[in-house]
Amino acid sequence: MTPLEHKISQLDPDRMPVHVAMIMDGNGRWAKSKGFVRSDGHAEGVSTVHRVTKLSSDLGVKYLTLYAFSTENWNRPQEEVDTLMYLIGWAIERELPELLANNVKINLLGDIERIPEDARKRLFFARNETAHCTGLQLNMCLSYSSRWEITEAARKLASLAAEGKLDPADINEQTISDNLSTAGMPDPDLLIRTGGEYRISNYLLWQIAYSELYFTNALWPDFSDEDYVDAILDFQNRERRFGKTSDQVRNNN
Ligand code: IPE
Ligand code: IPE
Numbered sequence: 001m002t003p004l005e006h007k008i009s010q011l012d013p014d015r016m017p018v019h020v021a022m023i024m025d026g027n028g029r030w031a032k033s034k035g036f037v038r039s040d041g042h043a044e045g046v047s048t049v050h051r052v053t054k055l056s057s058d059l060g061v062k063y064l065t066l067y068a069f070s071t072e073n074w075n076r077p078q079e080e081v082d083t084l085m086y087l088i089g090w091a092i093e094r095e096l097p098e099l100l101a102n103n104v105k106i107n108l109l110g111d112i113e114r115i116p117e118d119a120r121k122r123l124f125f126a127r128n129e130t131a132h133c134t135g136l137q138l139n140m141c142l143s144y145s146s147r148w149e150i151t152e153a154a155r156k157l158a159s160l161a162a163e164g165k166l167d168p169a170d171i172n173e174q175t176i177s178d179n180l181s182t183a184g185m186p187d188p189d190l191l192i193r194t195g196g197e198y199r200i201s202n203y204l205l206w207q208i209a210y211s212e213l214y215f216t217n218a219l220w221p222d223f224s225d226e227d228y229v230d231a232i233l234d235f236q237n238r239e240r241r242f243g244k245t246s247d248q249v250r251n252n253n
C-alpha cells in the first residue's frame with residue numbers, strides 16, 4: 001500500500017463531502033521561490049488541477065468547484081492576464097479526452113463573455129462535449145466573483161418583478177439560490193484554500209454559509225493528493241451543527 005492509498009483507506013466512505021470548493025492560491029509565490037516568473041507557477045498549477053480533478057472523481061466527490069480567475073484578477077498586469085487566458089484555453093483542450101474518459105462534466109461559472117474569444121471558444125467546446133457526462137461536475141470559476149454573481153441575481157429578479165412575472169413577496173432563499181451560477185447544486189461541504197492566506201477573496205459568499213473551511217500553507221503547485229486527503233480527513237472529524245446543539249446533532253433531532 002502506498003502512503004496515499006493508506007490515507008485513502010482511512011476515509012469514511014459514508015461521510016465524503018458531496019461538494020468541494022477550492023481557492024487555488026500560491027502559484028506566483030511558488031514560482032518566485034524557485035527563481036521562475038509568475039506564469040511558470042500558473043503552468044505548474046495546471047498539473048495540480050489535473051490531479052485534484054482525478055482524485056475527486058476517484059473518491060466519488062460529486063461537485064468540484066475551482067476558483068481559477070476572479071473578477072479582481074483582471075487588474076493584474078496585462079502580460080500575466082494574457083498568459084493565464086492562454087493557459088486556460090490550452091489546458092481545457094488538452095484535458096478534454098481524459099475528462100470525457102472519466103465522465104466529468106464541465107460547468108463554467110462567471111462572466112465568461114469577458115474571457116478572450118480564443119479561450120472562450122475552447123471552454124464552450126469542452127462544456128458542450130461533456131454536457132452528457134454524469135460523473136464529477138467540475139465547476140470552473142472564471143472571471144467570477146461572488147458579489148458579481150449576487151448582483152446579477154438581483155438584477156434578474158428585479159427585471160422579473162418589473163415585468164410583473166414575480167411577486168417580490170415570493171422571493172425567498174431558494175429563489176436567490178436558483179438565480180446564482182450554482183443553481184441546482186448543493187452548497188459546498190468543504191472549502192479548501194491553499195497558499196496560506198486566511199480570506200475568502202469574494203468567493204461563493206452565499207453558498208459557503210455553512211461550509212467547513214480548511215486552510216493550508218501548501219502553495220497550489222505543491223498541493224499534493226495526500227494534502228487533499230488530509231483536508232477530507234479533517235472535514236470528517238468535524239461536527240456540523242447548523243445552529244443546533246451537539247446533543248441534538250448526536251441524537252439526530
Ligand atoms: C493563484 O495564484 C492563481 C490565480 C489567482 C489566478 P496567485 O497568482 O494568486 O499566486 P500568489 O498568491 O501570488 O502566490
Ligand atoms: C483568489 O486568489 C482568486 C483565485 C484563486 C482565482 P488571489 O490571489 O487573487 O486572492 P487575493 O488577491 O490574495 O485575495
Ligand code: MG
Pocket residue numbers: 025026027195
Ligand atoms: Mg494569490
